[in-house]
Amino acid sequence: xxxxxxxxxxxxxxxxxxxxxxxxxxxxxxxxxxxxxxxxxxxxxxxxxxxxxxxxxxxxxxxxxxxxxxxxxxxxxxxxxxxxxxxxxxxxxxxxxxxxxxxxxxxxxxxxxxxxxxxxxxxxxxxxxxxxxxxxxxxxxxxxxxxxxxxxxxxxxxxxxxxxxxxxxxxxxxxxxxxxxxxxxxxxxxxxxxxxxxxxxxxxxxxxxxxxxxxxxxxxxxxx
Amino acid sequence: xxxxxxxxxxxxxxxxxxxxxxxxxxxxxxxxxxxxxxxxxxxxxxxxxxxxxxxxxxxxxxxxxxxxxxxxxxxxxxxxxxxxxxxxxxxxxxxxxxxxxxxxxxxxxxxxxxxxxxxxxxxxxxxxxxxxxxxxxxxxxxxxxxxxxxxxxxxxxxxxxxxxxxxxxxxxxxxxxxxxxxxxxxxxxxxxxxxxxxxxxxxxxxxxxxxxxxx
Amino acid sequence: xxxxxxxxxxxxxxxxxxxxxxxxxxxxxxxxxxxxxxxxxxxxxxxxxxxxxxxxxxxxxxxxxxxxxxxxxxxxxxxxxxxxxxxxxxxxxxxxxxxxxxxxxxxxxxxxxxxxxxxxxxxxxxxxxxxxxxxxxxxxxxxxxxxxxxxxxxxxxxxxxxxxxxxxxxxxxxxxxxxxxxxxxxxxxxxxxxxxxxxxxxxxxxxxxxxxxxxxxxxxxxxxxxxxxxxxxxxxxxxxxxxxxxxxxxxxxxxxxxxxxxxxxxxxxxxx
Numbered sequence: 019x020x021x022x023x024x025x026x027x028x029x030x031x032x033x034x035x036x037x038x039x040x041x042x043x044x045x046x047x048x049x050x051x052x053x054x055x056x057x058x059x060x061x062x063x064x065x066x067x068x069x070x071x072x073x074x075x076x077x078x079x080x081x082x083x084x085x086x087x088x089x090x091x092x093x094x095x096x097x098x099x100x101x102x103x104x105x106x107x108x109x110x111x112x113x114x115x116x117x118x119x120x121x122x123x124x125x126x127x128x129x130x131x132x133x134x135x136x137x138x139x140x141x142x143x144x145x146x147x148x149x150x151x152x153x154x155x156x157x158x159x160x161x162x163x164x165x166x167x168x169x170x171x172x173x174x175x176x177x178x179x180x181x182x183x184x185x186x187x188x189x190x191x192x193x194x195x196x197x198x199x200x201x202x203x204x205x206x207x208x209x210x211x212x213x214x215x216x217x218x219x220x221x222x223x224x225x226x227x228x229x230x231x232x233x234x235x236x237x238x239x240x241x242x
Numbered sequence: 243x244x245x246x247x248x249x250x251x252x253x254x255x256x257x258x259x260x261x262x263x264x265x266x267x268x269x270x271x272x273x274x275x276x277x278x279x280x281x282x283x284x285x286x287x288x289x290x291x292x293x294x295x296x297x298x299x300x301x302x303x304x305x306x307x308x309x310x311x312x313x314x315x316x317x318x319x320x321x322x323x324x325x326x327x328x329x330x331x332x333x334x335x336x337x338x339x340x341x342x343x344x345x346x347x348x349x350x351x352x353x354x355x356x357x358x359x360x361x362x363x364x365x366x367x368x369x370x371x372x373x374x375x376x377x378x379x380x381x382x383x384x385x386x387x388x389x390x391x392x393x394x395x396x397x398x399x400x401x402x403x404x405x406x407x408x409x410x411x412x413x414x415x416x417x418x419x420x421x422x423x424x425x426x427x428x429x430x431x432x433x434x435x436x437x438x439x440x441x442x443x444x445x446x447x448x449x450x451x452x453x454x455x456x457x
Numbered sequence: 458x459x460x461x462x463x464x465x466x467x468x469x470x471x472x473x474x475x476x477x478x479x480x481x482x483x484x485x486x487x488x489x490x491x492x493x494x495x496x497x498x499x500x501x502x503x504x505x506x507x508x509x510x511x512x513x514x515x516x517x518x519x520x521x522x523x524x525x526x527x528x529x530x531x532x533x534x535x536x537x538x539x540x541x542x543x544x545x546x547x548x549x550x551x552x553x554x555x556x557x558x559x560x561x562x563x564x565x566x567x568x569x570x571x572x573x574x575x576x577x578x579x580x581x582x583x584x585x586x587x588x589x590x591x592x593x594x595x596x597x598x599x600x601x602x603x604x605x606x607x608x609x610x611x612x613x614x615x616x617x618x619x620x621x622x623x624x625x626x627x628x629x630x631x632x633x634x635x636x637x638x639x640x641x642x643x644x645x646x647x648x649x650x651x652x653x654x655x656x657x658x659x660x661x662x663x664x665x666x667x668x669x670x671x672x673x674x675x676x677x678x679x680x681x682x683x684x685x686x687x688x689x690x691x692x693x694x695x696x697x698x699x700x701x702x703x704x705x706x707x708x709x710x711x712x713x714x715x716x717x718x719x720x721x722x723x724x725x726x727x728x729x
Contacts, residue, residue, distance in 0.1 A: 142561035
């Protein structure tokens with residue numbers, strides 16, 4: 019691969035990478051927050067609300083991300099929702115991720131041993147306190163591998179944003195490939211780059227996991 | 243919102259949906275073959291085979307499918323193979339699926355108690371027989387839910403092959419909405435079709451799973 | 458047997474009102490009746506043991522006392538206050554907030570300890586002091602240390618539960634409860650999840666509590682503890698209290714055939 023190409027296109031690629039990171043980080047943040055809210059809403063006593071949450075999750079998980087993006091970006095303006103490509107991309111990632119995160123949180127909530135909550139209840143702790151100090155930390159431990167995995171998946175999904183012309187790394191790369199005709203080399207380079215990126219996200223996640231679960235080492239003598 | 247738009251486009255969309263389904267099925271079937279071969283190779287005891295399999299799995303699970311697709315699409319002509327986009331697309335889906343399937347099988351094999359192969363070895367079974375008669379049938383049974391899930395994932399992922407011009411459901415929706423300027427209705431319809439297919443697959447998966455648990 | 462020590466009896470308690478009064482309590486899970494028409498009185502500084510075969514309803518009864526389990530019929534009162542429901546005629550279940558006021562005076566020790574695994578022993582004890590009693594962190598930690606010392610675990614303050622033996626975990630759980638200075642402690646099979654060699658240390662802590670005048674209701678399979686420490690023993694069978702009285706009466710003088718059978722199998726299992 020011609021190195022002068024990298025000099026010429028370096029700034030654009032770097033800018034694209036910046037947009038990729040921005041979309042990923044913002045998308046993850048929205049997805050996590052929305053997913054957590056959905057999980058809580060799904061636990062309320064109101065049946066219609068629970069059904070609505072369920073339907074949302076099933077629809078998002080049952081349709082391709084690309085279709086969701088097209089609906090938001092091309093279909094949105096029809097009902098007056100006119101978004102810039104990057105905004106639509108971030109929002110799309112967030113909505114897409116939220117359904118999966120909500121399911122992860124739901125499983126995590128159920129995995130917190132009932133006795134730990136009962137112990138807190140029997141001490142007279144308020145629900146907010148129990149949620150914050152007992153349930154959330156327990157959930158964090160059991161859901162972190164799945165959360166990290168989902169964040170790695172979202173890293174990969176950012177390239178799909180290029181299709182709706184979000185100027186992220188993949189988009190810049192395709193521009194470069196089209197202008198220089200060094201298509202295959204560029205794509206190969208990109209493949210290796212994303213391979214490393216996803217690997218890095220997973221590694222970081224595993225390290226975070228090890229930190230969070232430090233206290234779980236050593237078995238107890240309890241028979242149960 | 244005009245429903246007539248959807249009605250008009252429906253025959254085209256459904257035809258494209260059939261394409262989506264058979265491409266995904268083919269992808270998952272080829273992926274199944276690749277996945278089993280990779281899994282067996284990795285467990286064969288050869289370090290080189292394990293390493294090669296490991297790199298394959300890591301690459302195809304780590305690189306975004308869109309990039310894999312473009313890579314294969316542009317690589318084949320370079321090495322003198324001129325194939326229609328459809329073949330490149332199916333190739334990419336199969337290779338990606340194979341990486342996931344081999345991991346599914348690896349997990350399922352871990353679920354088969356080690357003592358069973360030992361018992362077979364003690365009875366004098368040759369290694370290939372242990373695989374075909376003891377390990378793989380059980381691994382398949384354990385992995386059915388994961389495999390159905392894999393088919394659903396692949397069906398959704400297949401929307402990406404629209405970028406190389408394969409006229410499956412997503413591509414067809416794009417074409418139609420570009421000509422009738424009704425993206426909202428068309429993409430909604432496409433989304434519902436995907437949802438219906440996936441719902442049917444999930445129900446089918448649950449049925450098969452119940453059957454296998456009974457048998 | 459428990460000596461009344463004036464230090465632990467709280468002046469605001471009226472000695473005439475029983476600590477726990479259970480009247481005509483019943484509970485069903487669907488068609489399955491687990492408690493029927495239970496009457497039970499626990500006076501201040503008394504230790505009452507609930508014994509009986511598994512499935513007899515003793516744990517359910519215990520969990521009804523602090524309303525972790527909802528009872529359908531009858532009433533349970535703690536220090537005269539109705540548990541879980543409003544006093545007014547069409548009774549309504551209390552809100553979680555109202556239940557908190559009740560529960561802060563009633564401690565509970567669980568079979569599975571239920572320590573919070575992400576907090577150290579000290580943090581486990583201090584948490585409710587901060588959240589429920591509103592103590593500042595320094596005071597809570599100092600108080601928690603004293604409580605760990607009381608159960609003989611001062612040196613394990615900074616250990617996470619996973620690093621403690623079952624017996625140590627249960628003692629931390631007891632420290633977590635007594636730190637709140639409850640008027641009553643409920644024990645739900647506190648030694649059933651422990652290896653046999655670890656049972657003694659937990660029972661010793663419970664004996665010390667009884668000697669200090671703590672009111673305790675204990676679901677247990679430790680007949681030795683029931684015989685030696687309890688003031689009263691209640692034998693539950695198929696959701697009823699089939700025998701009730703001082704341990705000597707229940708263990709030696711009762712003519713109840715189900716009780717005899719229960720004690721018989723119990724002796725056989727424990728003799729070798």
